[in-house]
Amino acid sequence: MLYTLHELAYASAAPFRIGAQMARDFWTSPFNPAADTALGRTAFASAELFESVTRRYGKPDWGLDVITIDNRPVRTTEQVVWSSPWCRLVRFARHIGDLKRAGKPTSAPAVLIVAPLSGHYATLLRGTVEGFLQDHDVYVTDWTNARQVPMLEGRFDFFDYMDHVRSMLGVIGPRAHVVGVCQPGPPVLAACALMAEDEDPNRPASMTFMGSPIDARLSPTVTNELAEEKPFTWFQSNMIHTVPWPYPGFGRRVYPGFVQLYSFMSMNEEKHTDAHWRYFQDLVSGDGDGAQKHEEFYDEYLSVLDLTEEFYLQTIDIVFQQHLLPRGLLEHRGRKVDLEKIRDIGLMTVEGERDDISGVGQTQAAHGLCTAIPDERRVLYVQPEVGHYGVFNGRRFRDDIYPRVRDFIAANEALSAVPERTATAA
Structure with a gap:
């Protein structure tokens, strides 16, 4: 109603x-x-x-047809390399000739940026993508507005999200690098643990989590407290509504x-x-x-999208109420997620000192959970004087955070047997 x-x-x-x-x-x-x-x-x-x-406000354009690298214009081509009813995997392929004129190599580490599925479109990470395009072959998850997905396409839940991350890493190929911004932290970390346990050749060479609620029990914010204070049934009764006609997803239950x-x-x-x-x-x-x-x-x-009922409610339950991942109790389709199986994947956590969405400590908790990762493949960083948005966008991200993430990815690229990748478009 x-x-x-x-x-x-x-x-x-x-x-x-x-x-x-x-x-x-x-x-x-x-x-x-x-x-x-x-x-x-x-x-x-x-x-x-x-x-x-x-x-x-409709879905914004990426607006990254031409970016600036070392004060030189570099054209990019937006390519959809994989898709499902729920997501498009978009690659921003950089132009070979422009890269050469900018003095940049024509091969670069592949980076999958997993955008949050929490109300805004992936284009909210425009500045993040532009930053990583300086030195990387960039892919980003472009999630679909649930009200645009017909009921015949079925459900999409927390575990489908994990499967999507794994499928997209498989499309990109062996030992890419994954960056989870905000909400994706727990499902991306869990997906990487399953890939590590399976010795999947497409498991990432490194994981970077930025302002993510890996353990929402630490430094609780207003958002965390709301999720814990209200019973699960309150979210079912007050936050879930039915998509009206004439949207393609007419009849689907969503968190608008x-x-x-x-x-x-x-x-x-x-x-x-x-x-x-x-x-x-x-x-x-x-x-x-x-x-x-x-x-x-x-x-x-002000451009927003809807989430499916099952994904939203499972996220509330798994991440913010039961805290299953940090307690070692998360299971994926009957299989336990064991973070100690992650041994040869680098781990970097980035937090903002003034983050009022994911408090300081929630993201870096991943280090205490992934005990088998060698110290030389870890980085823990807290950026002074920035809030949640500043962790992945803006001047502090460009000047202070991105260079550290770039160096971390380069170090883990060198430690992993990564095939050479051509990160450009003809």
């Missing part, structure tokens, strides 16, 4: 959005003599703000992205209110740079 009401509210606001768009065009028309007056700029800013907070978005924004309500007030003031004053930065951030932040 909530999902249907949400769609009805969006549809009901359509005439007002059209009116706001017409007002915006009127007050910016070069034929309007009052356009550049205080009244005109205020009217335009009001219409623009209303339209921006009521519009439907708009519910997740509201939860996150309510945690920092004052911050978001101030940001929109500054945006309004920038529009009135004609500060294009300030308004553009706001639009770029919120165009991404």
Whole structure:
């Protein structure tokens, strides 16, 4: 019912959005003599703000057709190398000629960036992907909005997620490197443990976890406390809703992205209110740079996707309530996940000192669980003065965090028998 009401509210606001768009065009028309007056700029800013907070934000583009490497433009080609109804494995292949002109080698370590499936699209990691493209052959998981998957495609749960990670590492080939950002930490670590136990030739050469709830019992945040305080049945009753017609996933039970978005924004309500007030003031004053930065951030932040009921509820149960992985109790389809089987896969953990989603200690807990990994293949790093988002995006990520991850991957590439890879597109 909530999902249907949400769609009805969006549809009901359509005439007002059209009116706001017409007002915006009127007050910016070069034929309007009052356009550049205080009244005109205020009217335009009001219409623009209303339209921006009521519009439907679709899946953003990656926008990585051309990146900069060592101050040189390098073209990339977005390639879908594997897919299922639930995910596309996207490779950003760098152009050979451009790499040579930038003085970069044409082969590079393969890196699978596992994007979070927690409400936002994988494009939230645009800056992360761009950073890794400086020195790597980059693949990223592009998860599908559950409301777009027909009921005939069946279920997708926590263990299917693990299977997807393993399948994608198999497509990339032997001894790639995997990077789990936020939510993927526990299922990626578990998948790697199974691959290590099987001596799978496609097991990764290294694992890097960034702001991940490997053991959510440590340094609990507001998010962790909510998951522990509420009974499991509360999440079943209050967070799960049915996809309405005419979406392809009509009838599917999901955790809607708009519910997740509201939860996150309510945690920092004052911050978001101030940001929109500054945006309004920038529009009135004609500060294009300030308004553009706001639009770029919120165009991404307000784009959300739905999660399947089974994946969301199992994540709450396994990761945040029962803590099965750190307690050594997680089983995958009747088979115990044994983290001590990981012996020849490097492990790096990255945390932010001010992370209010995954507190300091939750990610680095992986080191205490993976006891068989040699010390020379471990790195534990806490970045001062950054929050959750800053762990994988922004200036501190580019200047302080990424260089450490790059060096860690290079060291584990050298320690593993990794075949040479051509990381470019013709």
